[in-house]
Amino acid sequence: MSEDAGLYRTMRLIRRFEERSIELVHAGEIVGGIHPYIGQEAIAAGVCAALREDDIITSTHRGHGHVLAKGADPVRMLAELTGRATGLNQGRGGSMHAADFSKGIYGANGIVGAGGAIATGAAWAAVKEGSDRVAVSFFGDGAVSQGVLLETFNLAALWRLPVLFVCENNGYATTLTVAQSVAGSITGRAEAFGIPAVSVDGADATAVLDAARDAVARGRAGGGPSFIEATAYRFDAHHTWEHKARVRYRSDEEVAAGRSRDPLDVHGSRLDADVRAGIDAEVEALITEAVAYALDSPHPDPAGALDHLYATGLRGRDGIGLLDTAVR
Amino acid sequence: MARLSYLKALQRALSDEMGRDEAVCVLGEDIGVGVNNVTTGLLAKYGAQRVVDTPLSEQAFTSFATGAALAGLRPVIEFQIPSLLFLVFEQIANQAHKFSLMTGGQARVPVTYFVPGSGSRSGWAGQHSDHPYGLFAHVGVKTVVPATPEDAYGLFLTAIRDDDPVVLFAPAGALGVRADVDMDALGPVPLGVGxxxxxxxxxxxxxxxxxxxxxxxxxxxxxxxxxxxxxxxxxxxxxxxxxxxxxxxxxxxxxxxxxxxxxxxxxxxxxxxxxxxxxxxxxxxxxxxxxxxxxxxxxxxxxxxxxxxxxxxxxxxxxxxxxx
Incomplete structure (x- = not known):
């Protein structure tokens, strides 16, 4: 598959995964809801296309796109979202914590900005082991107001670590606009620490990939951290609860304008129509298989609700007598 | 038998583990010169790649250690002040501690957090004198409070070798304790055994x-x-x-x-x-x-x-x- 076709396939996979997941939320098969990534697919696809399988990423609450683009199995990913024993995390993580360590995916994360320091520490470990692996931390525009992330920029720059910070600026931290939350500029945050920063069109997968390649090459060569701000529009809700809550913070006109520039069309138009149709069909079959697999998969046994609480297998005392976990 | 102080026991445990296992590294504030007398000499012995003086960015370097641990290292973090643990409660209780369960057992986070001088040191007042071990026990983080030099040595060793996050409180009131111990008999002390x-x-x-x-x-x-x-x-x-x-x-x-x-x-x-x-x-x-x-x-x-x-x-x- 050509590079262009590969980028499109990743985006199409994320898009259809998200659309079907939203249906499964409404059908009650995915409890707790999801933070849809629709509209931002070019960012995950472009950045992850610049990475190797042994590179590391940390993701966000809106993490499905990153996890899929980095190579997690969409079938087991959907099983995770539906809380099944066959899920990536055996149903222990769900949408906000999906991870696949065998692919360098250190997990989606429920706390805004929390993945930055984790990725940077992993990058440090990669350097110490003598490898040229890099780590990428994805986060949104809301995260650039988190102190721990700014502290992390300082550590990464100070110690010249191979970490790429990718800020997906979709214009809103939940309902708060960037204008309401960011003094100065987003790239200025990184530049203040001497980290090379660029702003790219996050609806254009090729533009994102080009920027990511530069940054990754710099990291592998010992040139330290980089920062990419990728602007995009979130097509759907902050979280699927909005579908019922009907909170109003974006006008219909704004949403329509935002959706008019679809990253799948921006990049899809670079492919032959039959190539695109072929990918669409292949992805459709894969997603259909994923849904069937997830819904057919067994639910985890409640007796094991606290399995893996400790890596050492330590078991604490019972709380309410449901679990057979007494130490005595 | 030799006379061993509690502080020296901590120093010896950390140095011994660094010597035994290359994955063990230590991060913290002013640890190069060893202001708390635990990391004394480690910089000269193990170098700046493994003994890392950090900026005053507790939240970042605590999760930095989590990332390093996820990638295979075994970091130890010194906190100069017990109340700094309030600052990094998110990073320990909500991040490091939860990785194992949330990932379905894919991840382990072997980080040791230690406070040489927890509780009152007399005259350090409101923000330097807390003893928040109960908070960590409550959320399920392994929590260790040695009382004697031999237990300080043995429990520190075990904490570092443990595959989960462990917080070790070395109470200020215990740092001056000395005991006659058989140095050759010093060894790991298991968690959960009084x-x-x-x-x-x-x-x-x-x-x-x-x-x-x-x-x-x-x-x-x-x-x-x-x-x-x-x-x-x-x-x-x-x-x-x-x-x-x-x-x-x-x-x-x-x-x-x-x-x-x-x-x-x-x-x-x-x-x-x-x-x-x-x-x-x-x-x-x-x-x-x-x-x-x-x-x-x-x-x-x-x-x-x-x-x-x-x-x-x-x-x-x-x-x-x-x-x-």
């Missing part, structure tokens, strides 16, 4: 950290009237409930002394468990800091809110008398 420092038959005193010394002094003072057993849990989570049950089965009477706040403190958990599951012949007592205490600066005020030896003595006498 230690009876003095056997007795009338009253079980559970003492945490530096208060073990106070409990031993009280036991000696009362020796001709009351036979006191001094039980040191050594680790608060996991807790040696079997060890406590064995002691209480003998004495039927229980007093806990714990240098942390009363409300939701570890002493309360110990009394509750004893009341639920053990045969107590009289109501138990606890000697703690008051509810919601903030340590005031002036020496007499500071001491007024810390549990004291004479309070323990009175509590033991009362528990003993109330059953006769």
């Amino acid at each position: 230690r009876v420092h003095r056997e007795g038959t009338d009253v079980t005193v559970v003492a945490v950290g530096h208060l073990v010394q106070a409990a031993l002094a009280v036991a000696e003072q009362l020796a001709d009237q009351i036979s006191v057993e001094v039980f040191d849990p050594r680790t608060l989570h996991p807790f040696d409930w079997d060890g406590l049950a064995a002691s209480v089965a003998k004495t039927g009477r229980l007093v806990v002394i714990d240098d942390s706040n009363r409300m939701c403190g570890i002493a309360g958990e110990i009394l509750a468990t004893a009341a639920e599951q053990m045969r107590l012949t009289v109501p138990p007592k606890r000697v703690t800091r008051p509810d919601g205490a903030v340590l005031p600066f002036a020496r007499d005020l500071d001491l007024a809110v810390q549990p004291q030896q004479d309070q323990l003595l009175t509590a033991v006498q009362e528990v003993y008398k109330s059953s006769r």
Whole structure:
């Protein structure tokens, strides 16, 4: 598959995964809801296309796109979202914590900005082991107001670590606009620490990939951290609860304008129509298989609700007598 | 036998583990020169790649250690001040601790956090004198409070080797403790195994950290009237409930002394468990800091809110008398 076709396939996979997941939320098969990534697919696809399988990423609450683009199995990913024993995390993580360590995916994360320091520490470990692996931390525009992330920029720059910070600026931290939350500029945050920063069109997968390649090459060569701000529009809700809550913070006109520039069309138009149709069909079959697999998969046994609480297998005392976990 | 101080025991444990395992590294503030006398000499011995002086960015370097641990290292972090643990509670309780379960067992986070000088150091006032071990036990982070030099050595070793996050509190009141130990016999001490420092038959005193010394002094003072057993849990989570049950089965009477706040403190958990599951012949007592205490600066005020030896003595006498 050509590079262009590969980028499109990743985006199409994320898009259809998200659309079907939203249906499964409404059908009650995915409890707790999801933070849809629709509209931002070019960012995950472009950045992850610049990475190797042994590179590391940390993701966000809106993490499905990153996890899929980095190579997690969409079938087991959907099983995770539906809380099944066959899920990536055996149903222990769900949408906000999906991870696949065998692919360098250190997990989606429920706390805004929390993945930055984790990725940077992993990058440090990669350097110490003598490898040229890099780590990428994805986060949104809301995260650039988190102190721990700014502290992390300082550590990464100070110690010249191979970490790429990718800020997906979709214009809103939940309902708060960037204008309401960011003094100065987003790239200025990184530049203040001497980290090379660029702003790219996050609806254009090729533009994102080009920027990511530069940054990754710099990291592998010992040139330290980089920062990419990728602007995009979130097509759907902050979280699927909005579908019922009907909170109003974006006008219909704004949403329509935002959706008019679809990253799948921006990049899809670079492919032959039959190539695109072929990918669409292949992805459709894969997603259909994923849904069937997830819904057919067994639910985890409640007796094991606290399995893996400790890596050492330590078991604490019972709380309410449901679990057979007494130490005595 | 050689004379070993508590601080030297910590230093030796860290140095020995760094020598034994290349994955062990230490991060913290002013650790290169070793302002707390635990990391002294490590920079010269192991180099700046493994002994890393950090900027004053506790939240970042705590999660940085989590990332390094996820990628295969075994970091140890020194916190100069116990209250800094409040600052990084998110990074420890909500990130490091939760990775194993949330990932379905894919990830392990072997990080050790240690505070050389927890609790009151006299005159360090409100923001440098807390003893928040109960918070970590409550959320399920492995929590260790050694009382003696040999346990400081052995528990630090075990904490570093453990595949989960472990917080080790080295109480300021214990740092000066010295003991005659057989250096060749020093070795790892398992988590979740308490230690009876003095056997007795009338009253079980559970003492945490530096208060073990106070409990031993009280036991000696009362020796001709009351036979006191001094039980040191050594680790608060996991807790040696079997060890406590064995002691209480003998004495039927229980007093806990714990240098942390009363409300939701570890002493309360110990009394509750004893009341639920053990045969107590009289109501138990606890000697703690008051509810919601903030340590005031002036020496007499500071001491007024810390549990004291004479309070323990009175509590033991009362528990003993109330059953006769």
